[in-house]
Amino acid sequence: MRAWKGPILASRLIIEEVEAGYGAVRVLHGVSMTIDNGETVVLLGTNGNGKSTLIKCIMGMVRPGAGTVVLETDGVGTDLVGKTPQQVVDLGIALVPEGRRLFPALTVEENLMLGAYRPAARRHLDANLAFCYDAFPVLAERHRQLAGSMSGGEQQMLAIARALMSEPEILIVDEPSVGLAPILVSRMIAKIKELKERRSLTVLMAEQNFNQAIKIADRGYIIVHGEIAFRGLEPEALRENELVKRYYLGA
Amino acid sequence: MAAKAFWPVAIALILAAIGLTQLLANEYYFFAAYVVLQFVVLATAWNILGGYTGYVNFGSAAFFAVGAYCSVALIKAFDAPLPVLILAAGAVSGLIGLATGYLTLRLKGVYFAIATLALAIVLETFITNWDFVGGASGTFVLRPKEVWLFDSYIKFLFAVMMVLAVAAVGIARSIERSKLGRGLAAIRDDEVAAECMGVPTLRLKLLATTISGTLMGVAGAPYPYYVTYLDPLSAFNLSYAVNAIAMPMIGGTMTWLGPVVGALLLGTAQQVATVTISSELNLLIVGVMLVGFVILAPEGIVGLVRKTIRRGRRR
Amino acid sequence: WGPGARAADPIRVGFGMALTGGLAAAGKAALLAMEIWAQDTNDAGGLLGREVALVYYDDQSNPANVPGIYTKLLSIDQVDLVVSGYGTNLIAPAMPIMMSRDLVFMGLFGLAVNEQFDYDNYFQIMPAGPDPRLDWSRGFFSLAETLAPKPKTLAIVGADAEFSRNAMIGARAHAEAAALEIVYDRTYPPATVDYSPIVRAIQATKPNLVYVASYPPDSVGILRAAKEIGLKARMFGGGMVGLQYASIQTKLGPMLNGIVNYDFWVPEPTLNFPGINEFLAKYQAVAGDAGVDPLGYYLPPYAYSYVQVLGQAVEATQSLDHKILGAYIHGHEFDTVVGKVEFGANGEWARTRVLLVQFQGIEDKSLEQFTRPGSRVVLYPEEWVSGTLDYPYAE
Amino acid sequence: MFTFDLLANAIVAGVLLGGFYTAVSLGLTIAFGRLDVVNIAHPAFVILGSYTAYMVNAAFGVDPVLAGLAFTPAFFAIGVGIYRVYHASFERRGDESLRGLAFFFGLMFIVEVALILVYGVDYRLVDAPYIGATVSFGFVGVPMRMLVPFALALIMTIALQQYFVRTFMGRAIMAVSQDRLALQLMGADPTRVKQLAFGIALATASLAGAMLIVIGPVEPSMGRLYIGRVFAIVVLGGMGSVGGTLIAALLLGVIESLTATFYGPSWAPAVAFGFLLFALAVRPQGLFGR
Amino acid sequence: MNPPLLQIQDMTKRFGGFTALDQVTIEIARGARFGLIGPNGSGKTTLINCVSGVLAPDGGTIRFDGTDITTLKAHRRTRLGIARGFQIPKPFASMTVRENLAVPLEYAAGARIGPGIEDEVGEILAMVGLEEKAEANAAGLTQIEMRKLELARALAAKPVLLISDEAMAGLSSTEVDDILAILLILNERGITVIMIEHIMRAVMRFSERIAVLDAGRKIAEGTPEEILRDAGVERAYLGE
Numbered sequence A: 001m002r003a004w005k006g007p008i009l010a011s012r013l014i015i016e017e018v019e020a021g022y023g024a025v026r027v028l029h030g031v032s033m034t035i036d037n038g039e040t041v042v043l044l045g046t047n048g049n050g051k052s053t054l055i056k057c058i059m060g061m062v063r064p065g066a067g068t069v070v071l072e073t074d075g076v077g078t079d080l081v082g083k084t085p086q087q088v089v090d091l092g093i094a095l096v097p098e099g100r101r102l103f104p105a106l107t108v109e110e111n112l113m114l115g116a117y118r119p120a121a122r123r124h125l126d127a128n129l130a131f132c133y134d135a136f137p138v139l140a141e142r143h144r145q146l147a148g149s150m151s152g153g154e155q156q157m158l159a160i161a162r163a164l165m166s167e168p169e170i171l172i173v174d175e176p177s178v179g180l181a182p183i184l185v186s187r188m189i190a191k192i193k194e195l196k197e198r199r200s201l202t203v204l205m206a207e208q209n210f211n212q213a214i215k216i217a218d219r220g221y222i223i224v225h226g227e228i229a230f231r232g233l234e235p236e237a238l239r240e241n242e243l244v245k246r247y248y249l250g251a
Numbered sequence B: 001m002a003a004k005a006f007w008p009v010a011i012a013l014i015l016a017a018i019g020l021t022q023l024l025a026n027e028y029y030f031f032a033a034y035v036v037l038q039f040v041v042l043a044t045a046w047n048i049l050g051g052y053t054g055y056v057n058f059g060s061a062a063f064f065a066v067g068a069y070c071s072v073a074l075i076k077a078f079d080a081p082l083p084v085l086i087l088a089a090g091a092v093s094g095l096i097g098l099a100t101g102y103l104t105l106r107l108k109g110v111y112f113a114i115a116t117l118a119l120a121i122v123l124e125t126f127i128t129n130w131d132f133v134g135g136a137s138g139t140f141v142l143r144p145k146e147v148w149l150f151d152s153y154i155k156f157l158f159a160v161m162m163v164l165a166v167a168a169v170g171i172a173r174s175i176e177r178s179k180l181g182r183g184l185a186a187i188r189d190d191e192v193a194a195e196c197m198g199v200p201t202l203r204l205k206l207l208a209t210t211i212s213g214t215l216m217g218v219a220g221a222p223y224p225y226y227v228t229y230l231d232p233l234s235a236f237n238l239s240y241a242v243n244a245i246a247m248p249m250i251g252g253t254m255t256w257l258g259p260v261v262g263a264l265l266l267g268t269a270q271q272v273a274t275v276t277i278s279s280e281l282n283l284l285i286v287g288v289m290l291v292g293f294v295i296l297a298p299e300g301i302v303g304l305v306r307k308t309i310r311r312g313r314r315r
Numbered sequence C: 001w002g003p004g005a006r007a008a009d010p011i012r013v014g015f016g017m018a019l020t021g022g023l024a025a026a027g028k029a030a031l032l033a034m035e036i037w038a039q040d041t042n043d044a045g046g047l048l049g050r051e052v053a054l055v056y057y058d059d060q061s062n063p064a065n066v067p068g069i070y071t072k073l074l075s076i077d078q079v080d081l082v083v084s085g086y087g088t089n090l091i092a093p094a095m096p097i098m099m100s101r102d103l104v105f106m107g108l109f110g111l112a113v114n115e116q117f118d119y120d121n122y123f124q125i126m127p128a129g130p131d132p133r134l135d136w137s138r139g140f141f142s143l144a145e146t147l148a149p150k151p152k153t154l155a156i157v158g159a160d161a162e163f164s165r166n167a168m169i170g171a172r173a174h175a176e177a178a179a180l181e182i183v184y185d186r187t188y189p190p191a192t193v194d195y196s197p198i199v200r201a202i203q204a205t206k207p208n209l210v211y212v213a214s215y216p217p218d219s220v221g222i223l224r225a226a227k228e229i230g231l232k233a234r235m236f237g238g239g240m241v242g243l244q245y246a247s248i249q250t251k252l253g254p255m256l257n258g259i260v261n262y263d264f265w266v267p268e269p270t271l272n273f274p275g276i277n278e279f280l281a282k283y284q285a286v287a288g289d290a291g292v293d294p295l296g297y298y299l300p301p302y303a304y305s306y307v308q309v310l311g312q313a314v315e316a317t318q319s320l321d322h323k324i325l326g327a328y329i330h331g332h333e334f335d336t337v338v339g340k341v342e343f344g345a346n347g348e349w350a351r352t353r354v355l356l357v358q359f360q361g362i363e364d365k366s367l368e369q370f371t372r373p374g375s376r377v378v379l380y381p382e383e384w385v386s387g388t389l390d391y392p393y394a395e
Numbered sequence D: 001m002f003t004f005d006l007l008a009n010a011i012v013a014g015v016l017l018g019g020f021y022t023a024v025s026l027g028l029t030i031a032f033g034r035l036d037v038v039n040i041a042h043p044a045f046v047i048l049g050s051y052t053a054y055m056v057n058a059a060f061g062v063d064p065v066l067a068g069l070a071f072t073p074a075f076f077a078i079g080v081g082i083y084r085v086y087h088a089s090f091e092r093r094g095d096e097s098l099r100g101l102a103f104f105f106g107l108m109f110i111v112e113v114a115l116i117l118v119y120g121v122d123y124r125l126v127d128a129p130y131i132g133a134t135v136s137f138g139f140v141g142v143p144m145r146m147l148v149p150f151a152l153a154l155i156m157t158i159a160l161q162q163y164f165v166r167t168f169m170g171r172a173i174m175a176v177s178q179d180r181l182a183l184q185l186m187g188a189d190p191t192r193v194k195q196l197a198f199g200i201a202l203a204t205a206s207l208a209g210a211m212l213i214v215i216g217p218v219e220p221s222m223g224r225l226y227i228g229r230v231f232a233i234v235v236l237g238g239m240g241s242v243g244g245t246l247i248a249a250l251l252l253g254v255i256e257s258l259t260a261t262f263y264g265p266s267w268a269p270a271v272a273f274g275f276l277l278f279a280l281a282v283r284p285q286g287l288f289g290r
Numbered sequence E: 001m002n003p004p005l006l007q008i009q010d011m012t013k014r015f016g017g018f019t020a021l022d023q024v025t026i027e028i029a030r031g032a033r034f035g036l037i038g039p040n041g042s043g044k045t046t047l048i049n050c051v052s053g054v055l056a057p058d059g060g061t062i063r064f065d066g067t068d069i070t071t072l073k074a075h076r077r078t079r080l081g082i083a084r085g086f087q088i089p090k091p092f093a094s095m096t097v098r099e100n101l102a103v104p105l106e107y108a109a110g111a112r113i114g115p116g117i118e119d120e121v122g123e124i125l126a127m128v129g130l131e132e133k134a135e136a137n138a139a140g141l142t143q144i145e146m147r148k149l150e151l152a153r154a155l156a157a158k159p160v161l162l163i164s165d166e167a168m169a170g171l172s173s174t175e176v177d178d179i180l181a182i183l184l185i186l187n188e189r190g191i192t193v194i195m196i197e198h199i200m201r202a203v204m205r206f207s208e209r210i211a212v213l214d215a216g217r218k219i220a221e222g223t224p225e226e227i228l229r230d231a232g233v234e235r236a237y238l239g240e
């Protein structure tokens, strides 16, 4: 599926000692993590612990008070701090945001087209569109429906498809399972895995649904009160973790 | 203003206004003050629908003109006295407000605003073609020669407008502090949610359009006696629609005080500009004031003052 | 305040004038003329040995501003004399103020204002005549009588506004008197963009005469539509405001040929009043900068004259007492740049001098040709006639 | 009086008029319909367009429409400038639309006064070879003075429509008022998108102004007459739909023309706006709204 | 026997050519805890919109407490005792949290302003854990707090029937437990509760009966155990 992409770029995301917050409220306290090329990393943490804030720091939506966020492509580092979201997107990082943020008064197809706004993605617009319709047939079926009138699950699919349209190297998904029917949660997680493989993506996923997330994760971080409580654990280690047991496995 | 002080202050204002008519001989001030007070009523009326309920009325001029033309018709037909004119104008404009409500309140946001604009044009066309009230050629309205207590008619009109302004502001203020006011605010914030919280949105909106329409008509009722010559072009003048929106915006739309402050400020500025700057620059001043105030005081002057006070306290 | 100091004070003439809004084109031109008058008067030693000064405010073409402006002028600025702004709508709101103070009030182009107020000290400089509504179109219909064969049908069209509706009332009365059948009688709103549907509907009634009472933009629109559609009539025009303005004439050019229309002054030999050319020269020298009508034949001479009348009355009576002034103006004839002016009991001109003129021999769009005699010949009234009617308007 | 000839001519005249209305409204369709910027001063800018066309026409005898075209970049720049002020003072703080209304009212007065100060208050007209000429198709006569604006309006409509649906920037303009952040996540800068769109909106005023002065004389305060009609068309057209604007404008033009021909022009506004009210009552989202 | 509190009969709703609800019939007994589940887009929110009066159905009837309310306006239904929260929170943004609660208290519950209303507000806020935010502006709340406000407002309407549309989406498991506890307390006080939720753990624990929608049709109804065993439900909703 990557035939058109030329040489595969190796992208890594390196986050170091990031501090961030909203106004006077500090939310992140010295967070560090790395996401290696081709990995699926899951960021675990219950509500309000700072998952979305960390993602916003990567995307340039929140400016960290301290620390660095570096995108390393084939060994060349780019500092993401101080970049606007559109610049970050241009560098090949796509986000499926919390709450989906579709364009409700545009059709499904128009939403997808906008996903390919980034100059690098425009060339392959048709192929990418075909890919998305193939991955999510319901979108093809409803391509003229207004995005705002789709159901929650349909909207979630559209949001992911739209992010893929920008042909990212790194895909960040903030809580893909929120509001989805159980059957869709597992399908969505499987889909992300499938997309990742078909597109050779690097994936960062914030998720609360531990059981699902762990199915596709290579590694996981747990964030508690804005600090990384556990870093880089393999799925098995995660399952054995006390925190996880307490919060997710209902033990 | 402390809650209890309002009505005593209001009555004192009216008495002071009447006293002033007996003491001050110079008529000019009453002409100018009449216009400013008329805008207080108009702005307050607009704000009940626009500020409290969130429905922007572009057609204020039409309600005002209907009030004025209602007076003209009654003067022509029965030579009715001013109190009757005011009541009748209020009733007719209120009814039109109610009808507008029924017709347009399914519409949201800009659609509502445009519907009121359309309504104004339709009404203007009817007045233009209604020869009994002068039609397009306009009509002369002669003031009664004498009035009780006042040595000139304009002083009387001024006192009347003072009473109307105080009444309008009083109504707006009590709405704001009542259950009705909270219901209207809920509509403004989210109509579907308001309905689901038990707010009878349609009824409240009709109430708001009716009250707002009534007050605008009331503002227009004495106008024929003020200008003595009325034609549709001036009665439906764009300046009423502009001022009715701009004044609350400048003063602040969230409280009853906002439109009052805005009307006093912009109205007075317009009056002063008209008689001091004898050129097109007075229009420029109005324009610059509008642009300047909305940029510098985004929540209106009242909002700005509140914020400053709050900040001062915090220190 | 000693008498010496008082005498040194200028005599102040107050008014409101439309400097912005829809009537500003006329208002600004009038103001220019009045300033020339003040200059002329002061150059000649002023009035009563005092300078004259104009005190004026912009009424923004909005009647609502008028009462305030005039009370301010009278009670705060304490002006000695007052004159009106331009147009009926802006004259009427000042009337009650004048009446309550018994002031002489010179009016500038208001139609039949005094019919309602019946105020003794109101004087109107517009030469409409004792019965303004009828006199307005008298020329058009008198001339129509003389056509051979006699016209039978009439179409009337006009704008939904004060002047035009009044002019139409007069036209209907004349039509009735002349037993003309009115085959079309409609008004249109001022905001109309395209006049072809209206002209076509008129065309469909095949009228012999078309009487139009319109304002500047509509005059142009109707005229262009008439040309484009090829409107046929024996006489076309009558009460079209705007065709008197040079800025419009120079754009319409030959399209104007054949139109008959009212006017108040044209550069015909019969109307060569003393002082008019001097006045026009001064006006035209400054008109360009002020962005008003470059030739200024229509309104400016009258705007000059209405203050001129007042000035002459003051000089003649040596008084600023309005009672004395009013009585004097009623009883005397005035020599102005628009000729001899005499007012009737209702304050209108004692005899009408609404001219009916016809555009003839317009070849191109140059300004110069409109300054030449013969481009607009006077057909009515008898006394001022300078040419003969060309008809029909179009085959 | 009813003849087929009159009817045909009335409809044609209405369609042509509608074309002109389209041109005047398109800028607002973009600004108001797409960007949520209540630019009530748009008609005032159209008048400004008339005056610039007049100026060039009077000075150099250049065709007014060409002059209008030549001035589009200048208007675009004005639009960008206004949007910057608007953005800095309102959008960044949220709750813009109502306050923006007062801002644009003020702007309308400022433009009007500027015109008076620069050009004076006299009526202005232009010269062009097609003014006064007529082409006939059978018994239907088509004045060139109306046909040229109509054709131009059609071109403008098609060009804008294609721009919106075919280009990435066009689609971004359609999306920008719905969710700024989401647009950023697509890699677009919403402020620049809006700035560009507002510039385009104002650039149309230059062309529309040229058409206006081709059709008839212009004076500085004339824009006020168009406010009602222009907003009515934008709303009827479904807020932001370019095609809808065209159809709504044609409808309004034809209704006005038919009323003027057969019932009396005086009632044309009442009928046209009565129709708008009726249409809104039946379809609250405008005739062509989504 | 008393009639059921809510009877939804043959409810049908179409959007253009698309049928979102297809002859859905559901009865809910007084005092019940009722779960409504179904895949995304199956029509749950649409059904609730029809019940609360936000949407007008194209067919079918709704009876509440024995009376037909199919054509009643939304606010009348609220006064009868049907209250709901919104899946996407719709706070009154210009008001404080306290004022947000005052609206349903005044309009739906008919309480008068006075010391009583303050107690009510305090109690409800305490129940949902928003007491510290009473004077905060509703627009400034976080997503979770808005969800809680949504629930609090529904409670302030003093409902007989409370409909909670995905009040727990995105909440942590402790918070889910908190909300579950609130709903259980309310139910003990006699309030009938309809819960729409994708969090199976919560739905199964809470509900006495569950209905399952799929593509606008009701495909199953029964006790949680029955639902879990239903092959059709597994295929359409639960998976695996």
Ligand SMILES: Nc1ncnc2c1ncn2[C@@H]1O[C@H](COP(=O)(O)OP(=O)(O)OP(=O)(O)O)[C@@H](O)[C@H]1O
Pocket: A022, A025, A027, A045, A046, A047, A048, A049, A050, A051, A052, A053, A054, A098, E142, E144, E170
């Ligand atoms: N715009 C904001 N302004 C102020 N505080 C905020 C804002 N957004 C988030 N917060 C606060 O920052 C903290 C972390 O929020 P964040 O959204 O990063 O959490 P999260 O881990 O993504 O949680 P969730 O599972 O709810 O998405 C929370 O306490 C939240 O209240």
Ligand SMILES: Nc1ncnc2c1ncn2[C@@H]1O[C@H](COP(=O)(O)OP(=O)(O)OP(=O)(O)O)[C@@H](O)[C@H]1O
Pocket: A149, A150, A151, A152, A153, A154, A179, E015, E016, E018, E020, E038, E039, E040, E041, E042, E043, E044, E045, E046, E047, E087
């Ligand atoms: N206004 C509308 N116009 C067109 N289709 C609509 C509209 N509202 C809802 N729909 C469609 O109706 C179907 C049912 O939507 P609904 O919101 O009821 O689903 P739901 O069961 O609540 O889903 P979720 O669990 O994702 O919230 C969906 O396919 C949706 O796209």
Ligand SMILES: [Mg+2]
Pocket: A051, A052, A053, A098, A174, A175
């Ligand atoms: Mg989050």
Ligand SMILES: [Mg+2]
Pocket: A152, E044, E045, E046, E087
């Ligand atoms: Mg739902």
